[in-house]
Amino acid sequence: MIVEQLELVDFRNYTNASFALTSGVTAIVGRNAQGKTNVAEAMAFLATLDSFRQVPPVALVREGAEFATIRAVVRHNDGRELQVEVQIQRQGRTIVQVNKQRLPRTRDLLGVLRVSVFSPDDLELVKGSPSERRRFVDETLVSLALRNDALRLELERVLKQRNTLLRQANGRLTEEIGFTLDVWDEKLAAVGNEIGHERATVLAQLQPLVQQAYQHLAGYPMAVTLQYEPAWRRTGLGMALAAARQDDVRRGVSTVGPHRDDIDLLINGLPARTHASQGEQRTLALAMRLAVHRMVTEEFGSPPVLILDDVLSERGPSRAAALLRHFPEGQVLITTAGYLPEAAHPDRIVRIQQGAVVQDSTNEDIFPA
Numbered sequence: 001m002i003v004e005q006l007e008l009v010d011f012r013n014y015t016n017a018s019f020a021l022t023s024g025v026t027a028i029v030g031r032n033a034q035g036k037t038n039v040a041e042a043m044a045f046l047a048t049l050d051s052f053r054q055v056p057p058v059a060l061v062r063e064g065a066e067f068a069t070i071r072a073v074v075r076h077n078d079g080r081e082l083q084v085e086v087q088i089q090r091q092g093r094t095i096v097q098v099n100k101q102r103l104p105r106t107r108d109l110l111g112v113l114r115v116s117v118f119s120p121d122d123l124e125l126v127k128g129s130p131s132e133r134r135r136f137v138d139e140t141l142v143s144l145a146l147r148n149d150a151l152r153l154e155l156e157r158v159l160k161q162r163n164t165l166l167r168q169a170n171g172r173l174t175e176e177i178g179f180t181l182d183v184w185d186e187k188l189a190a191v192g193n194e195i196g197h198e199r200a201t202v203l204a205q206l207q208p209l210v211q212q213a214y215q216h217l218a219g220y221p222m223a224v225t226l227q228y229e230p231a232w233r234r235t236g237l238g239m240a241l242a243a244a245r246q247d248d249v250r251r252g253v254s255t256v257g258p259h260r261d262d263i264d265l266l267i268n269g270l271p272a273r274t275h276a277s278q279g280e281q282r283t284l285a286l287a288m289r290l291a292v293h294r295m296v297t298e299e300f301g302s303p304p305v306l307i308l309d310d311v312l313s314e315r316g317p318s319r320a321a322a323l324l325r326h327f328p329e330g331q332v333l334i335t336t337a338g339y340l341p342e343a344a345h346p347d348r349i350v351r352i353q354q355g356a357v358v359q360d361s362t363n364e365d366i367f368p369a
Helices: 036-048 120-127 130-144 147-169 175-218 237-251 278-300 316-325
Strands: 002-011 014-020 025-029 067-075 081-089 095-098 115-118 224-227 264-267 305-309 332-336 348-353 356-362
Touching: 002 036, 014 348, 014 356, 025 036, 036 067, 036 081, 036 115, 036 305, 036 332, 115 278, 120 130, 120 278, 130 147, 130 175, 130 278, 147 175, 147 237, 175 224, 175 237, 175 278, 224 278, 264 278
Parallel strands: 025 332, 025 348, 115 305, 305 332
Antiparallel strands: 002 014, 002 067, 067 081, 081 095, 224 264, 348 356
C-alpha cells in the first residue's frame, strides 16, 4: 500500500498544505522547527490514531482552530483506492471517515494504512524506562493482529477498575474488598496471561530478525538477545496476584502484571542500556524497528510505509548511507534538516518553511538528464 496524497488542515503549524507523494522516496526538507516532523506525525496518526511523540490528540490541533483535519488517498496493492479523513476535535471525539462514510468506531481505521516510524527518540527503546519497551512490543502485536488492540484496551480497563478498588480500600483488606478483588483478579489474570503469552511469542519470533538486522547495520556479528521473563509467568498471574494482595491493598495500586514488565535487551550477554556505547544502542534500536518492519511485510505480503523522521542527520554520512542500503523496497518518507545522502535516491523533494510548501521538485528536476 502507498499514500498518494496527504492534506493537512489546521494540523500543528499547517493552516492548509497538500503533499503529492511518490511510490518511492519523498524527502521533506527544511530547517528546524518548520514542520517536517509534523508531516511524518500526520501520516503515522492515520495508521495508529496515536502520535509517535506521545502527546494527546488535542496537541495536534493548530492554535486558534477548533479541529485539525488529515486527509489522504491510500492505494492498496489490489488496486483499491481509499479516501481517508481524520478530524481531531479540540473538544469531543475524533471523527474518522473512509470514502466519505463515517466509521462507527474510530479504531475501525486501524489496518487501513500501515507505517513503520524511525525517529531519534527510538534510542529510548534501549536507554529509556520499561514503559518504552512495553509500548514497542505491544504496538508490534497490534500491527500484526488487530485483535491485540482489543486485548490491550481490556487490560487497561481491568487495571483501572482494580486500582480504583485498591484506592478505595484505604489500606484495609475487608471481606467485601476481598470478594470484589477476587472478581477483578480473575479478569486481570485471564487477560494478563494472554498478553504475556503473546509478548513472549512475538519476541521469540523477532529475536533472529533483530540479530540479522543488527549485523547488517553494524557490519560485524554481535550476539543480540531480547529477553522477556517476568516472574509472574512462572506461576501464572492469578497466583502472583494472590501473593501480592496484601501489598497491593497497602500501597493502593496493582504491583504485579504485564503493566510492570520489562524486556531485557542484551548485546554479547550484557545489558545494552548500561554497557553498550551510544552507537551500539542506536544500532540496536534501528535493528528492532527493521525487524518489526520485515515481520509485518511478511505477514501481509506488502511493506508498510517507511517514515524516517530526522534519522539520517543523527547518524553521519557513512552510517546514514549504510542504513539506507539495508532498507527494503517500498514507499519511503524522509524528513531532514540537513543533507540527503546520495543513497537516498529521492524521487521527489518537498521544501517547507513555517508550515508551508515553498518548493516541490520531482526526480527530473533534481537530477536533470
